[in-house]
Amino acid sequence: MTQQNPLLSEWNTPFSIPPFDEIENQHFAAAFDHAFQVERANIDEIGNNKDAPSFSNTIGALDQDGIMDRVLGVFHNLAGSVSNPELEALQRDLSPRYAAFHSETMMNEKLFARIDTLYQARETAGLNAEQLRVLELYHRMFVRAGANLAGDDRKRLSTIMQRLAELGTEFTQNLLADERDWFMELSETDLDGCPSFLKSAANQAAQERDKDSYVITLSRSLIVPFLQFSPRRDLRETAFNAWVKRGENGGDTDNIDIVTETLQLREERANLLGYDTFADFKLETEMAKTPANVRDLLMAVWEPAKAAANADAAKLTRLMHDDGINEDLAPWDWRYYAEKLRKAEHDLDESELKPYFQLDQMIEASFDCANKLFGLTFKPLDVPLYHPDARAWEVLKDGRHMAVFIGDYFARSSKRSGAWCSRFRGQSVQNGVDIRPITVNVCNFAKAPKGEPALLTFDDARTLFHEFGHALHSMLSDVTYGFISGTSVARDFVELPSQLYEHWLSVPEVLEQFARHADTGEAMPRELLDRLLAAENFDQGFATVEYTASALVDLAFHTEPAPSDPMAKQADVLAALDMPAAITMRHATPHFAHVFSGDGYSSAYYSYMWSEVMDADAFAAFMETGDAFDKNTAQKLHDHIYSVGGSKPADVLYTEFRGSLPKVDALLKGRGLDKIA
Structure with a gap:
């Protein structure tokens, strides 16, 4: 079977890239059957080891990449980027099955006993700093997954995790169906x-x-x-x-019942583990620590953002009335009249701007910034990939292979919405060999007609830089253990490398070099560039309100008793905030994939804003030198943020880079909200 199934055989491809041209849908079921069998045998071997527990024979053994990592890496990426009915059916079958396997592993008494023995003796075990950190994180993961539970509680938690996995998959597939159809x-x-x-x-x-x-x-x-x-x-x-x-259209793709059950099960999960609310459980391991700290941050931003949005709404309403529409400003009016207002206040026209933001040029700009900051170079690869629109590069530093980077930029009906960074393989050192990552950025930009260059908006270009910042966090990783490599950090820290990288798009010398007209090849005129940068905070009240409202609804869902009617709860939260009538949440509950496709950002959607407090302060470190590419600051950024994964707590890493943690003032100033009454 291993010889006939490309997912299980040796990958004799450049840099061991998955052999996409050989992998077919039918290969996955057999590969997963085999992977579960092998992984269970590995877990049993570690747990039943007659030798005394050591870091090497327990944690080191657990941390080795196995066949399951390989198969999951391919499957999850294809299911999100080139979905089809066969993959969706397999995803529905796999998600509870894998959740059961994960719970089975976390609650393996012999395995946890070995980990706990090591943990209790950790201070005298002669571990280096990275090993100590990895041990502590493994122990914490097992405990938070129910390793200390017994009897019916243990069984119930396993059942909950399987059901949550099913619900997350259903939510995602319903959303994709609505978007596709x-x-x-x-x-x-x-x-x-x-x-x-x-x-x-x-x-x-x-x-x-x-x-x-x-x-x-x-x-x-x-x-x-x-x-x-x-x-x-x-x-x-x-x-x-x-x-x-x-996600709110009734019928088979409606997500409201899924949300209701998900919130109830998350609350029960937290209670079983000894927490009052799911947010208390979830935030314990994040930088924010508590729901109160999250709410304080969000509310510090909410009032000035709402004031700015209300002031802008009055201007937009006047423009609409000038058009002879004597009605209240509606959500479907905002962007139309905001574009007119931007033209009036900043003399900016998207039609004038967009030819300067060619996709290929913006990719090159992101690569060039990585070269100036971190010494990376990018060499195109001619290899089979999973879709004709995807492209690949080898990433090098001083001649050393660092990673393979895959870019998949265009929207299609088989791809879920949004933009994200993922990986087919993470970085680690195994048996003395540095395993380098295969990282992918996935976006949903509009595809141009054949023969024409793909053009982006400035916001699209910012998204490209954002996701590439995540990719750099993965590709620059230089740790020993995969458990802490790359983006394996606190959720409210993971957005720092990505949001920080966005700042380089706005550096004038970057735009002067790469923002070139699609027809003439000429650089963006300086006066247009100046107008563009002067308008960066235009409509920031709107952007901040739609985001912060979503984060506050997410927080309320997970800090209060699970609602029987999530939509009524959403309405109550927005009413209490006095949400501006012409703005909606960025992600209404039935399509809030960050929160309900899995629990990654559940009660943690605030993370983007928490990280933004840091990214504004971090980029200021470069500005203070007078050089956006200052070599010494870039080296510190590499050494303390981009290359070290989760090898230390996030607040320690940031303080090592910058000297101290920033306050919310940096965010308000960066968004132009510091002077709003």
Whole structure:
């Protein structure tokens, strides 16, 4: 079987990249059967070892990459990027099965007894700093997964984890189905007043659906510019309502019952483990530590953001009334009139800007910044990948192989929405060999018609830099144990490397070099660049309100008794905040994938803002030197943030880089909200 199944055989490919051209859907079921068998045997061997527990024969043995890591790495990435009914069916079967296996491992009494013995003697075991950290984290993981529970509580927690895995998979697949199935077919006349790049993208989307006209889909890179530029208020309303109703349309893809059960099970899980609420459980291991600290941060930002948004709403309403629409400003009006206001206040027009942000140029810009900061170079690879749109590079530093980087940038119906960084293989040292990562960035940019360059908005380019910041965190990793490599850090620290990297997109010398017109090749004129940078905080009230409202709803869901009606609870939270009527949550509950596709960001959506407090302060370290690429500061950033994974607590890592932890003032100043009354 191992010889016939490419997932199980040796990968004689460049850098052991998965042999995507050989892997077929039917290979996964047999590969997982084999992987479960092998992994269970490995766990039993470690737990039943007659030798006294040592770091090497227990933690070191657990930390070795196995066949399960390999198969899961391929499967999860394909399920998110090139989904199909076969993969979705397998995902529904696999998620509870893997959750049961994980619980079985975490509650293996013999295995935990060995880990606990090592943990109790950790101070006298002669471990180095990294080994001590890894031991402590493994012990904490087992305890938080129920290793100390007994009897019915142990069985119940395992059942809960399996059901939560099922629910997360169902939530994700329902959301993908709603995003895949909805589109609005338009005529050329319906797009009167819209810029040519939007028409081209809508025509390309139509061709992908075998339509001869124009199509608006729920891909952010298509629907947002439509909401910005379409003068047809009726069509904007139709599109906006479809966008915000994802996961809330009744029928088989409705997510509300899934959310209700998920919240109830999370609360029960936390109670079984001795916590009052799920947020208390979840935040204990994060930088924030407590729900109160999270709420303090969010509320410190909420009032100035709401004041800014309300002031902007008054301006937008006047513009709408000038158009003869004497109604209240609605959510489907905001982006349209904000674009008009930006034109009036900053003389910026997206049609004028967008030709300067070619996808290929922005990729090169992100690579060039990585070269200036960290000495990385990127060599294109001609290897089979999982989709024709994906591309790959070998990443080198001083001639040393550091990683393989895969970029998958265009939206398609088989890909879940959003943008993310993942990996097919993480970094670790195994048997003295430095295993280098295979990292992937996945985005959902609008694809240009054949023969035309793909153009991004400035926000799209920022997303590209953000995800590449995550990729750098993975690719620069230089630790021994995979458990703490790359992005394996506290959730409210993991966004620091990505959000920090966004700042380099706005460095004038970067834009002068790479923001070149798609038709003429000329650099962006300095006066246009100045106008662009001057407007960076334009509409920041809106952006901050829609994000912070989502984070506060997430926090409320997990700090209070699980609601029987999540939508009523969402409404109550927003009413108590006096949410501006013309702004909606960035992620309404039925499509809040960060929180309900799994528990990664559950009660932790605030993490982006927590990290932003640090990223504003961290970039200031470069500005204080007068050089955005200052070599000494970049070396400190590499040594204390990007290369060290979770080898130390996050607050220690940041303090080693910067000298102290920042206050929220840095975030308010960075968003231009520090002077808002």
